[in-house]
Amino acid sequence: MAIDFDKEKQELTRRNFFSLTAWGIYGVGLLGGLALCGKFFVPNVKYGPASKFSIGLASNFPDGAVQNIQDQKVSIIRHGQNIGAISEVCQHLGCTVAASSTGYDCPCHGSKYDAMGNVTHGPAQIGLFWFGISQLPSGELQVDKGNIVPIGTYYVVKS
Amino acid sequence: MSVQTQKPSDLTPRQEPAISPLQKLNRAIYRQAPEVFDSIKLLPYNVYKSIYRTTAFPKTERERSEAFFNSFLLHIQPAKIEKHALRFTYTFGLGLLSTYLFLLLTLTGILLMFFYVPATDQAYFRMLDLRSSVSFGGIMRGMHFWSANAMIGAVFFHMCRVFYTGAYKPPRELNWVVGVILFVLTLVMGFTGYLLPWDQLAFWAITVGANIAGKADYISTSLTGLGLPDLHFGLFTKNMLLGGDVVGQEALLRFYVLHVALLPVILFSLIVWHFWLIRKTGGISSPKESPE
Amino acid sequence: MAKRVREEEIFPRNPNKTYGLMEIVKGSSPRVDRGPDDMVSSWPHLLIREAILFAACFVIVLALALWAPPPLEKPADPTKPPNPAKAPWYFLGLQELVSYDAFWGGLGIPGIVIIGLMFIPYLDRHHSGIGRWFAKSRSTACWAFTLIFVVPSIILIIIGTYFRGPNWGFYPPWNMPVEPPIILHSIFGGMGL
Numbered sequence: 001m002a003i004d005f006d007k008e009k010q011e012l013t014r015r016n017f018f019s020l021t022a023w024g025i026y027g028v029g030l031l032g033g034l035a036l037c038g039k040f041f042v043p044n045v046k047y048g049p050a051s052k053f054s055i056g057l058a059s060n061f062p063d064g065a066v067q068n069i070q071d072q073k074v075s076i077i078r079h080g081q082n083i084g085a086i087s088e089v090c091q092h093l094g095c096t097v098a099a100s101s102t103g104y105d106c107p108c109h110g111s112k113y114d115a116m117g118n119v120t121h122g123p124a125q126i127g128l129f130w131f132g133i134s135q136l137p138s139g140e141l142q143v144d145k146g147n148i149v150p151i152g153t154y155y156v157v158k159s
Numbered sequence: 160m161s162v163q164t165q166k167p168s169d170l171t172p173r174q175e176p177a178i179s180p181l182q183k184l185n186r187a188i189y190r191q192a193p194e195v196f197d198s199i200k201l202l203p204y205n206v207y208k209s210i211y212r213t214t215a216f217p218k219t220e221r222e223r224s225e226a227f228f229n230s231f232l233l234h235i236q237p238a239k240i241e242k243h244a245l246r247f248t249y250t251f252g253l254g255l256l257s258t259y260l261f262l263l264l265t266l267t268g269i270l271l272m273f274f275y276v277p278a279t280d281q282a283y284f285r286m287l288d289l290r291s292s293v294s295f296g297g298i299m300r301g302m303h304f305w306s307a308n309a310m311i312g313a314v315f316f317h318m319c320r321v322f323y324t325g326a327y328k329p330p331r332e333l334n335w336v337v338g339v340i341l342f343v344l345t346l347v348m349g350f351t352g353y354l355l356p357w358d359q360l361a362f363w364a365i366t367v368g369a370n371i372a373g374k375a376d377y378i379s380t381s382l383t384g385l386g387l388p389d390l391h392f393g394l395f396t397k398n399m400l401l402g403g404d405v406v407g408q409e410a411l412l413r414f415y416v417l418h419v420a421l422l423p424v425i426l427f428s429l430i431v432w433h434f435w436l437i438r439k440t441g442g443i444s445s446p447k448e449s450p451e
Numbered sequence: 452m453a454k455r456v457r458e459e460e461i462f463p464r465n466p467n468k469t470y471g472l473m474e475i476v477k478g479s480s481p482r483v484d485r486g487p488d489d490m491v492s493s494w495p496h497l498l499i500r501e502a503i504l505f506a507a508c509f510v511i512v513l514a515l516a517l518w519a520p521p522p523l524e525k526p527a528d529p530t531k532p533p534n535p536a537k538a539p540w541y542f543l544g545l546q547e548l549v550s551y552d553a554f555w556g557g558l559g560i561p562g563i564v565i566i567g568l569m570f571i572p573y574l575d576r577h578h579s580g581i582g583r584w585f586a587k588s589r590s591t592a593c594w595a596f597t598l599i600f601v602v603p604s605i606i607l608i609i610i611g612t613y614f615r616g617p618n619w620g621f622y623p624p625w626n627m628p629v630e631p632p633i634i635l636h637s638i639f640g641g642m643g644l
Contacts, residue, residue, distance in 0.1 A: 041399050047403055107619070108536040242491055304521035322596050323593055329576055346542075353539055357527045367536075374553045377558075444581050
């Protein structure tokens with residue numbers, strides 16, 4: 001059954017070289033065309049919740065409370081005049097973390113975070129994202145999920 | 160000139176009586192009829208013979224061989240086979256079992272497609288309807304589910320069997336590689352399949368799965384150390400899989416198409432190649448190949 | 452000499468023929484230059500076995516479908532994952548790996564294993580022990596495959612299935628605060644256990 005290749009016939013003569021080059025160009029052309037079709041699958045428009053959303057007036061958030069905005073998977077925390085927005089998406093593999101007595105726990109693979117979103121237990125390697133908060137002209141606060149800020153970056157309410 | 164054309168009729172003095180076209184037709188039918196009657200009598204046999212060119216009850220060795228190589232379905236297999244290859248305890252029928260389960264999955268899958276809609280707001284309720292308002296709907300989904308679970312086990316144990324009996328050794332290297340790809344594709348079929356009911360398991364599995372693909376960023380980030388630009392492999396793959404940043408309608412549709420069209424076609428082609436390679440590398444492995 | 456004469460009486464030599472009967476051997480097909488083999492016709496020996504296997508496969512799958520209907524969890528809720536969020540049994544080994552490190556567990560190690568599997572026949576080319584279960588000459592290969600691939604896969608799946616509870620914490624099966632994964636639950640539930 002074994003096929004013994006004739007080594008001499010495998011030699012790269014001038015003729016074989018041109019033949020190989022021609023087939024190579026043919027193949028690269030085909031594969032290139034196929035690869036261009038890949039662009040078809042790249043989403044140009046992404047559906048889903050808007051990355052910027054209003055959370056209402058600052059007075060909605062009492063001092064020391066943690067408020068959970070379920071649709072957006074964001075927790076709003078307030079310490080004194082400081083308001084922060086913490087993502088509830090686990091940094092490990094994207095499950096939604098749940099608030100616990102020690103901070104946030106992930107049910108999928110057991111990552112744990114403290115109340116500020118720092119990792120206290122693996123497998124997650126970096127802390128939960130914090131999002132930038134700004135004030136709209138109407139006075140409402142807006143969270144921008146496209147704007148990731150370092151842990152502990154608060155929006156300071158001007159009283 | 161006209162005399163010459165007349166000549167044949169001169170040789171035959173008997174003049175044909177003039178007959179009507181109807182009579183002509185009548186005679187033609189009368190002349191051909193016995194053959195047609197015969198054909199009608201032999202019709203079932205001839206139809207059978209045109210489909211299957213061998214007797215249905217082969218007795219001699221020759222007829223038995225013909226039964227295999229004259230049949231489209233059976234010619235995939237050799238007409239004669241070693242006794243060793245037939246021993247159940249050699250193969251445990253695992254390869255064939257995987258194929259059968261694949262066929263059952265195809266069949267039940269096509270039936271399920273008649274009642275399924277890959278839309279986030281409908282998929283789950285279609286599952287409930289399948290159970291409550293479609294005749295045999297629950298059984299069809301059950302068979303699809305159990306065949307899928309069994310197929311993963313059968314393929315895994317088939318791979319173990321091939322390893323433990325040394326059946327991957329030359330000249331069967333490529334067939335082992337095709338087999339490994341088939342194993343991976345079977346798992347991917349399982350993954351894309353259990354997303355379709357759009358229940359909690361589905362949603363969180365797709366989330367975790369897509370994020371695992373996203374972790375390929377680690378490779379492209381490591382490659383930046385070599386002076387290459389960061390290509391974000393993972394983010395790219397994740398976007399391609401989900402059709403967006405989050406798991407939603409686009410993702411369900413993509414996984415649906417993968418599960419019911421693209422992957423089955425690839426899987427089927429590879430199975431055909433797998434079979435062809437078995438035949439071309441001398442059939443199923445046998446202890447005769449390596450005297451000990 | 453007398454014997455020779457008798458043979459020629461039974462098989463008289465024809466001077467016009469370039470061939471003749473040499474000997475009669477036991478067997479069912481004409482073969483040249485090959486010793487006796489133990490081949491049988493695929494019809495019916497192979498066919499009947501295939502038919503039985505298909506019937507058994509169909510009946511078992513149908514019985515499971517009737518007895519143990521497939522699970523269906525609550526509708527997808529993007530805001531709240533179930534706790535613990537377990538994949539189907541065949542991915543629980545992977546999930547267990549992923550719970551240590553996302554990249555290495557989900558892509559790195561599985562990728563290396565798959566590539567490694569594909570390279571087996573190109574590295575282990577020694578022509579021995581083909582067609583026998585656990586041939587002695589291949590004991591090293593068999594042990595390596597078992598200890599590197601088979602046993603770890605199964606152990607990881609068992610840990611993921613029976614030893615992981617809420618928040619993917621480690622619990623012994625007798626102390627598990629939640630129900631076992633749904634696939635096994637549905638088999639045993641269907642059997643009335």
